[in-house]
Amino acid sequence: MAVVKHVVCPVCGALCDDIELTVENGKIVDVKNGCAMSEAKFLNYACEHRLLKPLIRKDGKLVQTSLKQAIRRTAEILVDSNFPLLYGWSSTSCEATGVGVELAEEVGGLIDNTSTICHGPSVLAIQDVGIPTCTLGQVRHRADLIIYWGSDPWSAHPRHIERYTSFAEGRFEKSEWKSYLVKTKALAAKKKVESAIRRVAAEQKPHIASPAKKELCPAILKKGRKLVVVDVRRTRTAEIADYFLQVKPNEDYELLQTLRALIQDQEVDVEEVAGIPVSQLEEIAEAMINCSFGVLFFGLGLTMSRGKHRNVDAALSLVRDLNMRTKFAIMPMRGHFNVSGADTVFTWQTGYPYAVDFSRGYPRYNPGETSIVDALLRGESDASLIVASDPIANFPRKAAEHLAKNPLIVIDPLMNATSQVADVVFPSALVGIEAEGTAYRMDHVPLPLRKVVAPPKGLLSDEEILKRILREVRKIRKTRQAEAA
Amino acid sequence: MQKTPKLFVTLLTGRTIEQGVSRELGKFSEEYLDNVAVCFIDAEDLRKLGIKEKTNVLVSTGHGAVVVRAFKSPRGSHHGVIYVPYGPWANAVVDPDTDSIGMPSLKGIPAIVEPALDKPVLSLKELVREQFGKENNGGC
Numbered sequence: 278m279a280v281v282k283h284v285v286c287p288v289c290g291a292l293c294d295d296i297e298l299t300v301e302n303g304k305i306v307d308v309k310n311g312c313a314m315s316e317a318k319f320l321n322y323a324c325e326h327r328l329l330k331p332l333i334r335k336d337g338k339l340v341q342t343s344l345k346q347a348i349r350r351t352a353e354i355l356v357d358s359n360f361p362l363l364y365g366w367s368s369t370s371c372e373a374t375g376v377g378v379e380l381a382e383e384v385g386g387l388i389d390n391t392s393t394i395c396h397g398p399s400v401l402a403i404q405d406v407g408i409p410t411c412t413l414g415q416v417r418h419r420a421d422l423i424i425y426w427g428s429d430p431w432s433a434h435p436r437h438i439e440r441y442t443s444f445a446e447g448r449f450e451k452s453e454w455k456s457y458l459v460k461t462k463a464l465a466a467k468k469k470v471e472s473a474i475r476r477v478a479a480e481q482k483p484h485i486a487s488p489a490k491k492e493l494c495p496a497i498l499k500k501g502r503k504l505v506v507v508d509v510r511r512t513r514t515a516e517i518a519d520y521f522l523q524v525k526p527n528e529d530y531e532l533l534q535t536l537r538a539l540i541q542d543q544e545v546d547v548e549e550v551a552g553i554p555v556s557q558l559e560e561i562a563e564a565m566i567n568c569s570f571g572v573l574f575f576g577l578g579l580t581m582s583r584g585k586h587r588n589v590d591a592a593l594s595l596v597r598d599l600n601m602r603t604k605f606a607i608m609p610m611r612g613h614f615n616v617s618g619a620d621t622v623f624t625w626q627t628g629y630p631y632a633v634d635f636s637r638g639y640p641r642y643n644p645g646e647t648s649i650v651d652a653l654l655r656g657e658s659d660a661s662l663i664v665a666s667d668p669i670a671n672f673p674r675k676a677a678e679h680l681a682k683n684p685l686i687v688i689d690p691l692m693n694a695t696s697q698v699a700d701v702v703f704p705s706a707l708v709g710i711e712a713e714g715t716a717y718r719m720d721h722v723p724l725p726l727r728k729v730v731a732p733p734k735g736l737l738s739d740e741e742i743l744k745r746i747l748r749e750v751r752k753i754r755k756t757r758q759a760e761a762a
Numbered sequence: 763m764q765k766t767p768k769l770f771v772t773l774l775t776g777r778t779i780e781q782g783v784s785r786e787l788g789k790f791s792e793e794y795l796d797n798v799a800v801c802f803i804d805a806e807d808l809r810k811l812g813i814k815e816k817t818n819v820l821v822s823t824g825h826g827a828v829v830v831r832a833f834k835s836p837r838g839s840h841h842g843v844i845y846v847p848y849g850p851w852a853n854a855v856v857d858p859d860t861d862s863i864g865m866p867s868l869k870g871i872p873a874i875v876e877p878a879l880d881k882p883v884l885s886l887k888e889l890v891r892e893q894f895g896k897e898n899n900g901g902c
Binding site for chain 2: 288314393394398431513515577580645676693
C-alpha cells in the first residue's frame with residue numbers, strides 16, 4: 278500500500294494540488310483532501326462505464342476493433358472531409374491539445390475548445406477591455422473582499438472558498454470559517470425561537486404580536502474578510518455569504534452598470550435596479566471602495582445570460598473603475614480542469630484562444646462565424662473529432678443534431694452520450710490518474726498532472742492517440758499526392 | 763374536462779454538486795439520471811401546478827420539450843424561475859442562438875412548465891436514441 282502525496286486533482290479549474298491518494302494493487306483505494314467530485318473521480322475511474330477497447334460502427338452497431346484499424350478509419354474520415362471540426366481539449370493535457378492544433382492545421386479544420394460554451398464571451402470582453410487579475414495565492418493571503426457573481430463555487434469548485442478565499446487562512450487575512458460556524462449556530466437558534474413563537478401564537482388566542490423586527494447591522498460592515506454573492510437564486514454559496522444580492526434573471530448588466538455609477542459617486546434616481554434596492558447597492562459600493570484588496574470572481578451567470586460578453590465587459594469595467602479608488606482584481610471561474618490550458622495552447626500555436634478555423638490554410642478567429650456551435654447550426658461541417666468532451670450532451674440539441682449526422686470520432690476514457698452516436702471510439706488513459714501532462718489552473722498557473730496508476734492494458738494517452746492519427750493522416754495524404762502526381 | 767395547470771417561467775440551467783459528482787460516476791449511472799433529469803421549482807409554483815415533489819413535469823420552450831422530475835427548490839424562493847442542472851435533458855430545450863458570438867443562450871430562457879403525470883423521464887440512452895436515432899448496441 279503506497280500513499281502518493283501532492284497529487285493535482287483533474288476535475289475543476291481550481292486544480293487543488295494537495296490530494297493524497299492511497300494505492301493498493303494498482304488501484305486507488307482512498308482519497309484525502311479531495312472534494313466530493315474529486316473523490317468520485319479518483320475512486321470510480323475504473324467503473325463499468327469505462328471504455329476498454331476501440332469501437333467502430335458497422336451496420337449501425339458499435340463493434341470492437343483494433344487500434345490500428347480505428348486509427349486508419351479516423352485518418353481516412355479526416356482526410357476525406359472538406360471541413361472537419363476538432364472539439365473538446367479542456368479535460369486533457371496541454372501536450373495533447375498541442376498535437377490537436379497541429380492536426381487541425383494538417384486537415385484544414387475548425388478547432389474549438391469548451392470555452393466556446395463557457396467563458397468564450399469572457400475572452401471576447403477581455404480582448405476589448407483588458408483584465409486586471411492576479412494569482413489565487415495573492416487572493417488567499419491578501420484579499421479582504423471577495424465577490425462571487427453568477428457563480429456557485431460551493432457546487433462547481435467545492436474547495437475554492439476553503440483554499441483561496443473566505444475560509445482560507447492567509448498570511449495577512451484570516452479564515453472566516455469560525456465566524457461562519459457561529460453565524461450558522463445563531464441562525465439555527467433564531468429559527469427555533471421563531472418556530473416556538475409561532476407555536477405559542479397558534480395555541481393562544483387572541484393573537485400574540487410577534488416581536489418587532491429590528492434592522493440588523495449589515496453584515497457588510499463586519500471586520501475581516503467579507504463575502505458578497507450575486508446570483509439569480511439562493512445557492513449554497515449564497516448561504517454562507519455576508520451579503521447576498523438576488524438579481525433578476527437577465528439583468529446583471531443593469532446591476533453592474535449601476536454599481537459603476539455609484540462607485541463614481543453618481544446619483545441613481547430609481548428605487549431599485551434588477552430587483553435590488555439602490556440603498557443596498559450603495560452599501561456594496563461603499564464596501565468595494567473601502568476594501569484594501571477586492572476580488573470579483575464571475576461565472577457562467579454572466580456569460581450565458583442576456584448580454585453575454587457585454588455583461589463581462591461591464592464587470593471588467595467595474596473593476597477597472599474600482600482600481601481608481603482601491604486595489605481590485607477579477608477572475609473568471611473556469612470549469613474544466615484544463616480549459617485555461619486549452620486557451621493557452623491554442624494561443625501559442627495559432628495566435629487565438631478558441632474558435633480557430635484553418636480551412637483557408639491559415640488560422641482565422643471570428644467567434645460567431647468560426648465557433649463550433651455556429652458552424653454546426655449552419656450545417657457546414659462534414660466530420661468531427663471530439664477529444665475528452667461530450668458535446669452531444671452539452672450542446673443545444675439543434676447543434677448536436679448536425680454533429681450526429683456526419684462521421685463522428687471520439688477519444689474519451691468513458692462511455693458518454695457522444696460515444697453512443699459515434700462512428701469511431703478510442704478509449705484513452707485518464708490524464709492526471711493514468712497519464713502525465715500539464716494543466717493550467719484558472720489563474721493561469723501551470724501544474725503537473727501525475728500518473729498515479731497504470732492504465733488498463735492497451736490504453737494510450739490522448740496525446741499518443743492523436744500523434745498516431747496525425748502520422749496516419751500525413752501518410753495517407755502523401756500517398757494520395759504521389760498517386761495524383 | 764379539467765384543464766392542466768401551466769406556468770410561464772424563466773428557465774435557468776447550471777451546476778449542482780450532485781450533478782458534478784454523478785457525472786464522475788458515469789453518465790449512464792442511475793445517480794446521473796436521478797440528479798440531472800430534474801427541475802427545481804419554487805414551493806409556491808409547485809402548489810400552483812397542483813403537484814408534489816418527484817412528479818414528472820414537461821418543460822417546453824420554443825426549442826424543444828423534455829420531461830424531468832420536479833423538486834422543491836432547496837433554498838430561498840424564486841417565483842417564476844425553474845432550475846435544471848446542466849446536461850442532456852436541459853440541452854434538449856435551451857436556446858441555440860449565439861447572438862453571433864459563439865455562445866448559445868443557456869440561461870434565462872422563457873419556458874412553460876406543466877405536470878406530465880403520464881409521461882416518463884427518458885434515460886440518457888433513450889433520450890439519445892429519440893433525438894439522434896443512433897445508439898450503442900454493442901458494449902464498452
